[in-house]
Amino acid sequence: MIIKRKKLSLWERLYLPAMLGGFKVTVRHFFKKKVTMQYPEERWVVPEGYRGAPYLVKDQEGRTKCVSCQLCEFVCPPKAIRITPPGPTGVPGAGNVEKAPAEFEINMLRCIFCGFCQEVCPEEAIFLMQDYSLTGTGRDGMIYDKDKLLALGGVHNDQTRKWNRKAEEARAQGVKP
Amino acid sequence: MLTETMSTAATIETKPQPPPAEKIKVKVDGKEVAVPKTTPDPVTGKPLPTSMIQACAAANVIVPHYCYHPKLPVAGSCRMCLVEFGTPAIGPDRKPIVNPDGTTKISRALRPVIACATPVSPGMEIYTNTPAVRLMREGVLEFLLINHPLDCPICDQAGECKLQEYSVDYGNSESRFVEAKVHKPKRVELGPRIVLDDERCILCSRCIRFTRDVAGDDALGFVNRGSHSTLTAYPGRAFDNNYTLNTVDICPVGALTSKDFRFRMRVWFLKETRSLCTSCATGCNIVIGSREDAIYRYEPRENDAVNSCWMCDHGRLNYKWIGREDRLVEVRKREAEGRGQASGSRSAAPTWSAVLGEISQKLKAAEPGSIAIVASARQTNEELHLLAKLAKRLGALTDSVPRIAAGDKLLLNADRNPNSTGARLTGIAADPMGSNLPAIAGGIRSGRIKTLIVFGEDATKCGIDADLLDKLELLIASDILPNATTRRAHYLLPGCAHAEKRGTFTNTKGRVQKFLKAVEPRGDARPEWEYLHELLVNVTSRDGIASIEGVFNEMAKEVPAFSGLTWATLGDTGISAKI
Numbered sequence: 150m151i152i153k154r155k156k157l158s159l160w161e162r163l164y165l166p167a168m169l170g171g172f173k174v175t176v177r178h179f180f181k182k183k184v185t186m187q188y189p190e191e192r193w194v195v196p197e198g199y200r201g202a203p204y205l206v207k208d209q210e211g212r213t214k215c216v217s218c219q220l221c222e223f224v225c226p227p228k229a230i231r232i233t234p235p236g237p238t239g240v241p242g243a244g245n246v247e248k249a250p251a252e253f254e255i256n257m258l259r260c261i262f263c264g265f266c267q268e269v270c271p272e273e274a275i276f277l278m279q280d281y282s283l284t285g286t287g288r289d290g291m292i293y294d295k296d297k298l299l300a301l302g303g304v305h306n307d308q309t310r311k312w313n314r315k316a317e318e319a320r321a322q323g324v325k326p
Numbered sequence: 327m328l329t330e331t332m333s334t335a336a337t338i339e340t341k342p343q344p345p346p347a348e349k350i351k352v353k354v355d356g357k358e359v360a361v362p363k364t365t366p367d368p369v370t371g372k373p374l375p376t377s378m379i380q381a382c383a384a385a386n387v388i389v390p391h392y393c394y395h396p397k398l399p400v401a402g403s404c405r406m407c408l409v410e411f412g413t414p415a416i417g418p419d420r421k422p423i424v425n426p427d428g429t430t431k432i433s434r435a436l437r438p439v440i441a442c443a444t445p446v447s448p449g450m451e452i453y454t455n456t457p458a459v460r461l462m463r464e465g466v467l468e469f470l471l472i473n474h475p476l477d478c479p480i481c482d483q484a485g486e487c488k489l490q491e492y493s494v495d496y497g498n499s500e501s502r503f504v505e506a507k508v509h510k511p512k513r514v515e516l517g518p519r520i521v522l523d524d525e526r527c528i529l530c531s532r533c534i535r536f537t538r539d540v541a542g543d544d545a546l547g548f549v550n551r552g553s554h555s556t557l558t559a560y561p562g563r564a565f566d567n568n569y570t571l572n573t574v575d576i577c578p579v580g581a582l583t584s585k586d587f588r589f590r591m592r593v594w595f596l597k598e599t600r601s602l603c604t605s606c607a608t609g610c611n612i613v614i615g616s617r618e619d620a621i622y623r624y625e626p627r628e629n630d631a632v633n634s635c636w637m638c639d640h641g642r643l644n645y646k647w648i649g650r651e652d653r654l655v656e657v658r659k660r661e662a663e664g665r666g667q668a669s670g671s672r673s674a675a676p677t678w679s680a681v682l683g684e685i686s687q688k689l690k691a692a693e694p695g696s697i698a699i700v701a702s703a704r705q706t707n708e709e710l711h712l713l714a715k716l717a718k719r720l721g722a723l724t725d726s727v728p729r730i731a732a733g734d735k736l737l738l739n740a741d742r743n744p745n746s747t748g749a750r751l752t753g754i755a756a757d758p759m760g761s762n763l764p765a766i767a768g769g770i771r772s773g774r775i776k777t778l779i780v781f782g783e784d785a786t787k788c789g790i791d792a793d794l795l796d797k798l799e800l801l802i803a804s805d806i807l808p809n810a811t812t813r814r815a816h817y818l819l820p821g822c823a824h825a826e827k828r829g830t831f832t833n834t835k836g837r838v839q840k841f842l843k844a845v846e847p848r849g850d851a852r853p854e855w856e857y858l859h860e861l862l863v864n865v866t867s868r869d870g871i872a873s874i875e876g877v878f879n880e881m882a883k884e885v886p887a888f889s890g891l892t893w894a895t896l897g898d899t900g901i902s903a904k905i
Binding site: 325 | 521
């Protein structure tokens with residue numbers, strides 16, 4: 150297909166009017182409020198419901214909420230999550246919570262912040278938080294282990310507290326929880 | 327009494343076939359099937375009236391159930407298999423009433439019945455998918471879930487749990503039960519290999535019936551009443567026989583868990599591979615559960631000609647050696663000068679092709695009668711056959727090593743080699759097995775035997791001592807784990823565990839069964855049949871088919887006992903050879 154070049158009028162061929170038009174836009178923005186942010190010194194306010202990096206949370210008693218069911222590992226599309234279950238002994242110190250991960254790793258280089266892990270988690274143990282810019286000095290450093298994830302995640306103020314309720318129920322019936 | 331039940335359950339194959347029973351015709355959801363009037367009891371073998379659930383199974387209709395198990399006596403306690411039915415209406419003349427269109431008039435029963443414990447009668451019609459049946463299943467399930475904890479994320483059964491599956495089909499999304507659930511003991515150690523969570527138990531009594539009627543150890547029972555009924559072991563006695571872990575398999579929920587597998591891996595990650603147990607000559611059919619080349623569990627696979635639905639704890643837990651750290655993973659060559667020194671000098675990284683070439687040259691050059699082969703009855707039929715062919719070519723003295731320990735009356739055989747019959751049929755083993763070993767030792771001592779090939783055994787443990795091995799001019803060893811023989815070998819060929827290769831075993835009754843590959847071999851290790859085939863081709867200068875199917879089919883042509891068999895026709899459950 151051949152497109153014919155439009156023949157320019159004299160006004161267009163003068164060049165200066167177009168330049169002046171552009172300059173007008175520049176001058177208008179020069180006196181407007183600045184929109185550029187001085188990142189990373191300045192940071193934008195992360196909106197509610199933003200899907201940042203996934204971290205693990207603890208409950209009010211300081212126990213890892215994750216019970217190592219490995220559903221997030223199963224659902225994770227880029228296979229960023231790797232969980233090592235605790236083995237037959239479980240977690241002796243966590244009361245009636247029988248199971249917790251021995252190790253929980255998220256490869257933040259693989260993570261695509263899709264939020265499937267939070268969606269699938271039956272224990273409300275993993276949340277996509279507000280961190281969007283993760284940096285490290287090497288690939289190994291970008292694989293976050295359980296301790297790091299828990300430290301970054303903090304405490305989740307869970308209203309249900311099902312393990313406490315279960316333990317109280319059992320104690321009321323005279324059964325060791 | 328107990329031993330009697332044990333032996334009947336074990337020897338399914340040798341049991342005389344019952345005379346063909348009279349067939350009766352019933353309709354399941356409108357589909358007509360002919361079922362025998364009586365079916366042998368799974369435990370005692372006595373003829374019992376065929377039940378509705380068996381008729382449904384014959385019509386390929388699955389009736390949801392918890393307490394019923396085809397290999398156990400019927401309990402009828404879970405009520406999940408409730409169905410509706412009708413029988414031909416009988417007129418005053420005691421004859422079936424015929425509808426105007428010529429069909430038999432059916433009078434529907436007023437009440438439902440449990441399909442597992444109701445016998446079928448001629449002309450009966452069974453309805454398994456009516457709205458009423460569905461409502462009954464929903465009701466039964468809701469009652470079962472009243473006290474069942476909702477801890478699927480923690481429970482090891484999740485993913486293979488009947489309660490979970492039927493909850494998807496018939497359950498509510500929310501519980502109507504607002505009261506506190508009944509709490510029962512958790513993490514109860516019933517025995518050395520079993521942990522029980524009583525809260526999850528739905529009181530189906532499968533485990534009780536299994537251990538009482540099949541294993542012959544009446545160790546389990548219920549105490550207390552109603553919602554407080556609790557499964558427990560007999561007071562002061564551990565639940566500890568060689569078949570305890572079968573109760574974990576048949577438990578429809580996560581109440582009984584294996585201490586070995588508990589909290590190790592979620593079942594949906596496990597790749598399931600059809601294989602065989604190698605711990606004794608019974609050859610139980612198993613499924614290997616593996617993930618990313620690590621094996622997590624063995625489970626029995628149904629084969630009525632061998633192991634029914636069961637396997638012993640000894641065999642089930644005997645898998646950890648496959649993942650051992652000290653597995654032999656590289657081809658090693660020890661220079662002749664280094665022989666006898668503690669360290670044993672090794673040349674730099676020998677390759678498979680170089681080493682097999684050197685071995686072939688040396689074997690070709692060896693004078694007839696100067697070679698002996700110690701094979702292992704843990705090797706597959708194909709490997710033993712290739713070794714036997716090599717031995718015939720070289721004129722070698724051969725034998726394999728017997729491995730005898732105490733057996734039991736159910737499944738565990740006293741012969742702990744998985745393929746003693748194969749070793750006998752391929753001609754590699756002497757008769758009786760092991761009787762040539764002193765002759766081999768004597769031959770080395772007198773200097774007549776200069777070359778020894780050892781496959782999968784430690785020669786120093788079967789009468790050929792370390793000083794005799796040091797006398798040899800050439801010692802070729804192939805093994806999976808290091809031992810005194812592999813340390814002295816001039817050529818060390820790393821082999822594969824059964825889970826890392828394909829092949830066949832012949833069990834003690836002569837059943838040829840195949841197993842498939844579950845995980846990748848470690849390091850440079852290769853399946854033995856591969857390099858044995860290569861060696862044989864090198865030594866005989868004759869080509870052959872370098873695939874396990876080809877090797878098996880060739881063996882079937884050459885070994886009379888296996889004639890007529892092919893790899894493809896073996897199927898999943900094997901074929902009995904003519905022994």
